[in-house]
Amino acid sequence: QVQLVESGGGLVQAGGSLRLSCAASGSFFTINDMGWYRAAPGKQRELVASIINSGGTNYADSVKGRFTISREHAKNTVYLQMNSLKPEDTAVYYCNAHYSDSTLSRLIAWGQGTQVTVSS
Numbered sequence: 001q002v003q004l005v006e007s008g009g010g011l012v013q014a015g016g017s018l019r020l021s022c023a024a025s026g027s028f029f030t031i032n033d034m035g036w037y038r039a040a041p042g043k044q045r046e047l048v049a050s051i052i053n054s055g056g057t058n059y060a061d062s063v064k065g066r067f068t069i070s071r072e073h074a075k076n077t078v079y080l081q082m083n084s085l086k087p088e089d090t091a092v093y094y095c096n097a098h099y100s101d102s103t104l105s106r107l108i109a110w111g112q113g114t115q116v117t118v119s120s
Contacts, residue, residue, distance in 0.1 A: 002026040002109040004095045009114030016118075017083045022095030022111055024076040032106075033098040034071060034078040038091035038116075045094065049080060063089075085118045092116075 008020040024031055035050030049069035050058045057069055068081040078095065095111035 002028050002031075002097060002099055002107070004097055004109050004111035006093065006095050006111045006114040009093060009116045011117045011119065012085055014085060014087055014118055014120050016085050017081070018085065018116060019082070020080040020093055020095075020114060020116075022078045022097075024097055024099070024109070027101065028107075029100045029102055029104065031073075031076055031097055031099045035096045036069065036078070036080045037094045037096055038089075039094070039113075040088070040091040043091075048093070050096075051078065082116070085116075087118045087120045090116060090118050 002024055003026045004022050004024055006022045008018055012018055033052045036048040037045045038048050039045040048060050048063055049067055051069045051071050066084045070079045092113040093116050094113045097109045099107055101107055
């Protein structure tokens with residue numbers, strides 16, 4: 001199976017920046033789409049940003065203009081650059097990947113989550 005390992009979370013003051021990284025490893029034929037989700041306390045997990053294999057991106061309205069998703073295909077890694085952070089961005093952030101295995105089956109993998117805390 002594919003493993004997704006996130007890094008880069010932590011504590012930051014409002015207005016600051018963080019960059020999250022997510023690296024995929026394990027057995028797969030190809031990584032297709034990747035994205036970032038988050039779950040704030042008491043909230044359901046929601047999509048923050050996604051990026052397709054060709055590079056097209058999608059963002060939640062709440063983060064447009066502040067967050068940027070990018071990808072390094074050779075490293076099977078996706079990033080989330082978060083600028084102008086707000087306390088309401090505080091959440092556990094999860095990496096997501098859609099991939100194909102050796103049988104060309106479509107599968108989904110999730111990271112374990114990384115905590116982002118923004119202080120006011």
